[in-house]
Amino acid sequence: MGTGSTQTSQLKPQEEAELNELARVVLADTEKAWGSYFKQHGQNYTPTTLVLYNGGTSTACGMGQSAMGPFYCPGDQKVYLDLDFYRDMQTKLNSASDAAFAYVIAHEVGHHVQNLLGILPKVHRMQQQVGKKEANALSVKLELQADCYAGVWMHWASTTRDPATGAYYLNTPTADEVLGALQTAQAIGDDRLQARYQGTSNPETWTHGSANQRAAWLQRGLDSGEIATCDTWSAPRV
Numbered sequence: 660m661g662t663g664s665t666q667t668s669q670l671k672p673q674e675e676a677e678l679n680e681l682a683r684v685v686l687a688d689t690e691k692a693w694g695s696y697f698k699q700h701g702q703n704y705t706p707t708t709l710v711l712y713n714g715g716t717s718t719a720c721g722m723g724q725s726a727m728g729p730f731y732c733p734g735d736q737k738v739y740l741d742l743d744f745y746r747d748m749q750t751k752l753n754s755a756s757d758a759a760f761a762y763v764i765a766h767e768v769g770h771h772v773q774n775l776l777g778i779l780p781k782v783h784r785m786q787q788q789v790g791k792k793e794a795n796a797l798s799v800k801l802e803l804q805a806d807c808y809a810g811v812w813m814h815w816a817s818t819t820r821d822p823a824t825g826a827y828y829l830n831t832p833t834a835d836e837v838l839g840a841l842q843t844a845q846a847i848g849d850d851r852l853q854a855r856y857q858g859t860s861n862p863e864t865w866t867h868g869s870a871n872q873r874a875a876w877l878q879r880g881l882d883s884g885e886i887a888t889c890d891t892w893s894a895p896r897v
Contacts, residue, residue, distance in 0.1 A: 678745055678760070682709055687759045689768045692815040696886065699776075707771040708737045709764065729763055731770035734778055738767040748843065762809050762840040762877065769808030773801065788829075792863050800891040802867040803876040806844060807889030810880025813840070820882065837881070844877045845870035872897055 690706045696702035710716060716723045725741040734740065745760060752775030773779040782801055786794040820826060845851065848870030853860040867873065876897070879888050891897050 661752050675742055675813045678742055679711060681720065681757055681760060682711060682740070682764060683762045686768070688816050689765060689812055692812050693768070693772055694818075695815075699820065702760050705775060707731070707768055708735075710737050710739050711742055712739065713742055729767050731774075732775045733770075733783075736771060738764070738771065740764065740767070743755070756840070758813070758837065758840045759843040762813065762843060764804050765812045767811035767852075768812070769805030772808055773805065787897075795864060795866050798866040799868045799872075800897060803872055803897050804866075804889050804891045805821035807876040807891070808886065810877045810882070811884055811886055811889065812880075814884030841874045841877060844873040848873050889893070 677870060686707075686709045694704040696707075696718040699892075710718075710723075712723065714725055717738065718732045718737065718739060719730035720730075723730065723732075723739045723741075725743055727741075729738070729740045729744055731737070746761070748759060748763075767872070779801070782797050786797050789797070796896070848868060850860040850862075850865070853864070862869075874893070876889070
């Protein structure tokens with residue numbers, strides 16, 4: 660996990676330290692989960708790097724800024740997360756539980772998994788060959804699959820014991836924590852964000868999916884724990 664900073668965070672030092680520790684634990688657990696999955700399928704998992712920053716940071720995909728929210732850069736295979744996004748989760752999304760924050764990280768790691776599986780570059784090539792509306796629809800499928808992958812990880816981490824300690828990698832999320840993660844997925848749905856900032860919502864311009872879609876695909880992965888259930892590409896409707 661890396662760090663980068665150009666501005667002072669609005670978070671208190673203790674909050675930053677706690678988020679750094681939580682992010683480190685979540686990232687390590689995603690490595691165990693996806694490492695196990697890839698090994699079962701005769702492949703090796705190459706871990707991503709999580710870069711926590713404040714305000715802005717340089718990436719292989721250009722300048723990362725807090726206004727962009729969390730994102731994955733395939734150019735350097737790193738996940739970027741502005742620590743003040745946690746503040747936004749508290750003040751704007753009304754969801755800042757550990758499970759909700761873990762979901763945000765796991766979603767971006769999901770994009771890394773898509774990259775390693777060849778899904779991400781394939782879809783990016785397809786997007787360059789179609790119009791804006793079709794490209795947006797492909798983006799929605801990518802994002803919903805990453806939501807489902809996050810759910811798969813949450814399922815795995817809460818049902819698999821660490822052989823060294825005997826403890827679960829992730830304490831089984833309580834109903835409230837699962838609800839917090841689902842509420843976060845809904846809060847960053849395109850329909851809700853567009854309605855908040857534009858006063859209206861246009862499905863043709865969605866790039867991540869609606870509130871209900873994001874929650875549904877996260878729940879699907881959480882319930883099944885199986886990556887095969889996350890095939891947004893063959894689903895008759897997402």
